[in-house]
Amino acid sequence: MIHKSPTRRTIPRSHQTPQSPALRSGMSLSLGKRKTSVTPLTTPVSVTSSNSRRSRQNSPTRSTISSPTRTSSGSSSRGKLSDGLVNVDSVLRNGSTPLYRGTISVSIRVKPPEVNSKSLWSVRGDHTISHEDLGEFTFDNVFNPQADNSRVYEEIGKPLIDKLFQGFNAIIFAYGMTGSGKTFTMSGTADDAGLILLSVEQVFALIAAESREHKSFAVKVSYLEIYNEKIYDLLSYQDFKPPLPTHGSFNPKSVHSSGTELQIRDDAKHGVRVVGLTDQQVHSTDELMKWIAIGNKNRRTGETDYNTRSSRSHTIVSVALTCTDLLTGLETNSTLSLCDLAGSERAAGQQERRKEGAFINKSLLALGTVISKLSAGSTQASSNFGNSHIPYRDSKLTRILQPALSGDSIVTTICTIDTKADAMSETANTIRFASRAKNVSMTVKRNEVEASAEREKSLHSLKRQIDEQQEVICELKRQQNIYHGNGSGGDLGMDALRRENEALKSRLQHCEKLLDKDDTPVQDEQFLEIVEMLPTAIGALLESKIQGLESQLREYRFHNARLERKLADAETDLCTRQQQPTRASQDLQRLLREQEEEIMELRKGLTRKNKMLEALQSAKRLREGALRPLPLENNGGTGYRVPGKL
Numbered sequence: 248m249i250h251k252s253p254t255r256r257t258i259p260r261s262h263q264t265p266q267s268p269a270l271r272s273g274m275s276l277s278l279g280k281r282k283t284s285v286t287p288l289t290t291p292v293s294v295t296s297s298n299s300r301r302s303r304q305n306s307p308t309r310s311t312i313s314s315p316t317r318t319s320s321g322s323s324s325r326g327k328l329s330d331g332l333v334n335v336d337s338v339l340r341n342g343s344t345p346l347y348r349g350t351i352s353v354s355i356r357v358k359p360p361e362v363n364s365k366s367l368w369s370v371r372g373d374h375t376i377s378h379e380d381l382g383e384f385t386f387d388n389v390f391n392p393q394a395d396n397s398r399v400y401e402e403i404g405k406p407l408i409d410k411l412f413q414g415f416n417a418i419i420f421a422y423g424m425t426g427s428g429k430t431f432t433m434s435g436t437a438d439d440a441g442l443i444l445l446s447v448e449q450v451f452a453l454i455a456a457e458s459r460e461h462k463s464f465a466v467k468v469s470y471l472e473i474y475n476e477k478i479y480d481l482l483s484y485q486d487f488k489p490p491l492p493t494h495g496s497f498n499p500k501s502v503h504s505s506g507t508e509l510q511i512r513d514d515a516k517h518g519v520r521v522v523g524l525t526d527q528q529v530h531s532t533d534e535l536m537k538w539i540a541i542g543n544k545n546r547r548t549g550e551t552d553y554n555t556r557s558s559r560s561h562t563i564v565s566v567a568l569t570c571t572d573l574l575t576g577l578e579t580n581s582t583l584s585l586c587d588l589a590g591s592e593r594a595a596g597q598q599e600r601r602k603e604g605a606f607i608n609k610s611l612l613a614l615g616t617v618i619s620k621l622s623a624g625s626t627q628a629s630s631n632f633g634n635s636h637i638p639y640r641d642s643k644l645t646r647i648l649q650p651a652l653s654g655d656s657i658v659t660t661i662c663t664i665d666t667k668a669d670a671m672s673e674t675a676n677t678i679r680f681a682s683r684a685k686n687v688s689m690t691v692k693r694n695e696v697e698a699s700a701e702r703e704k705s706l707h708s709l710k711r712q713i714d715e716q717q718e719v720i721c722e723l724k725r726q727q728n729i730y731h732g733n734g735s736g737g738d739l740g741m742d743a744l745r746r747e748n749e750a751l752k753s754r755l756q757h758c759e760k761l762l763d764k765d766d767t768p769v770q771d772e773q774f775l776e777i778v779e780m781l782p783t784a785i786g787a788l789l790e791s792k793i794q795g796l797e798s799q800l801r802e803y804r805f806h807n808a809r810l811e812r813k814l815a816d817a818e819t820d821l822c823t824r825q826q827q828p829t830r831a832s833q834d835l836q837r838l839l840r841e842q843e844e845e846i847m848e849l850r851k852g853l854t855r856k857n858k859m860l861e862a863l864q865s866a867k868r869l870r871e872g873a874l875r876p877l878p879l880e881n882n883g884g885t886g887y888r889v890p891g892k893l
């Protein structure tokens with residue numbers, strides 16, 4: 248993490264490329280004086296309207312370089328917003344998400360011509376370039392040969408750094424024929440620092456300024472190369488372990504690239520990315536530029552017909568910025584990509600150059616096709632655009648640029664041209680590419696880490712609630728089992744319920760205390776007065792803190808209400824359960840009474856039966872007595888009483 252870092256404007260020699268003799272001699276392009284009838288490659292787009300699509304639909308008919316008979320004044324009004332970003336229609340808020348809307352920002356940079364060379368191209372003002380035969384073209388910027396890198400940076404680089412700090416990704420790519428000044432623009436020279444160094448300096452200057460405002464920053468750099476349709480990591484070294492020494496005798500030549508080819512992955516979670524690309528954490532401009540110097544050492548260069556030190560690969564330096572708000576802990580990530588493309592060229596003599604040239608031209612052709620399709624799509628009805636296929640997969644370059652060109656980044660291109668006569672066809676191609684790029688409209692979303700952090704937070708809280716509810720369900724189930732189990736369990740269940748009640752009461756009291764605590768600062772008028780007197784930044788900070796407390800308060804109230812409901816339910820349940828044994832005993836008593844009555848009845852019946860039995864037995868005895876024979880007193884001593892006859 249970087250809290251504050253001083254920036255130095257020393258440019259190590261190793262970061263720089265030699266300056267052209269033409270420039271050192273202060274040569275300038277001879278500008279054409281006469282006004283010509285013009286045939287533009289495409290009619291430039293007005294960028295003053297707040298609705299770029301509408302403005303394009305209303306713009307004059309477009310013509311191409313292959314239809315030279317059509318003419319147009321080619322003039323266009325253009326606008327520049329106060330934030331310095333040309334070509335921005337607006338930075339809109341879609342709900343809480345800021346959106347950047349505009350077209351690709353396109354600038355032309357004219358290379359200083361050779362001494363005594365004649366040119367049919369002329370620059371007029373800061374936005375127009377014309378050719379005697381082809382016509383007049385207007386872009387966001389046209390830099391004449393006298394414009395140095397600082398001027399180019401002020402116009403196209405600096406506004407992007409501001410956007411980077413607002414959380415937008417941004418990309419600048421240099422496009423043009425070999426030897427036209429792409430590397431000169433991006434990397435610069437000892438006397439004229441290029442866009443990479445100037446951007447990095449601005450990044451660290453802003454970090455130093457903004458670190459005081461409760462923010463901390465982290466910067467990482469990566470550097471890749473696409474050579475002959477293969478991707479290489481220019482900062483990955485077998486013999487070298489980061490971190491890079493920032494002091495002492497560090498020598499970039501002592502480290503060697505691992506030279507392993509990297510692959511592109513495209514998945515739903517991470518999108519398009521280069522797998523295994525290293526990124527190095529850096530804390531200052533010097534440290535970052537030392538890594539760039541290491542990468543430059545390994546970048547493949549060679550001699551072409553037009554450039555003694557021609558870049559034979561496309562390179563992308565990516566500066567990833569992470570900003571952490573120390574008060575809220577929220578992070579915003581954004582990336583600035585600085586892309587120096589290899590130059591288009593006609594067939595070279597040397598075989599190796601020819602092979603490289605074929606790969607370079609093929610990938611530039613793929614980029615041109617993608618831009619052309621995007622341009623056509625942007626100028627058609629949006630429904631057609633959605634259906635058209637954009638061939639990003641035709642080259643590694645277009646695959647890597649796909650996220651940026653699909654609306655992930657604010658895109659700026661600087662097209663470098665050489666106005667000498669024998670470069671005419673390449674220059675016309677570059678102007679055609681620039682004109683198409685100018686038509687591509689984009690809607691770029693700011694990287695809203697805040698929003699996803701919020702989502703994470705509410706997800707977490709929902710999960711917690713589910714866990715709590717599951718615990719409650721388990722506890723209730725347990726109690727239910729105890730209650731419906733054996734008779735002695737009834738008492739245990741009641742005890743558990745009482746304990747739960749006590750726990751709920753104490754949680755309720757705790758919540759009430761918290762509510763009292765949170766209410767105090769929010770409702771305190773003196774406190775609010777103090778907030779109003781504070782500087783806006785701190786006021787806003789406190790305001791957001793208060794909002795946080797208020798939302799916490801709402802959460803507690805909601806929780807409180809839930810607990811109260813639970814408590815009431817539990818109490819009702821408790822009453823119900825306490826009443827249940829009384830009812831049972833009443834039932835039992837009634838049952839007992841009924842049984843007692845039944846027993847009494849049975850006893851009565853038994854007594855009656857006993858009496859009857861006794862009566863019957865006595866009757867039997869009487870009968871037996873009556874039947875027994877009487878002793879014969881008058882008939883010889885033995886004789887029986889004859890029944891009926893006494």
Ligand SMILES: Nc1ncnc2c1ncn2[C@@H]1O[C@H](COP(=O)(O)OP(=O)(O)OP(=O)(O)O)[C@@H](O)[C@H]1O
Pocket residue numbers: 265266267268270357358359392423424425426427428429430431432551554556557558559588589590591663
């Ligand atoms: N605007 C400029 N001012 C001064 N010198 C320039 C300018 N543009 C280019 N040059 C010089 O022209 C030569 C070629 O430039 P550079 O290497 O930047 O071309 P390039 O477009 O990157 O070529 P390639 O695609 O072959 O790598 C260099 O010596 C460079 O210093």
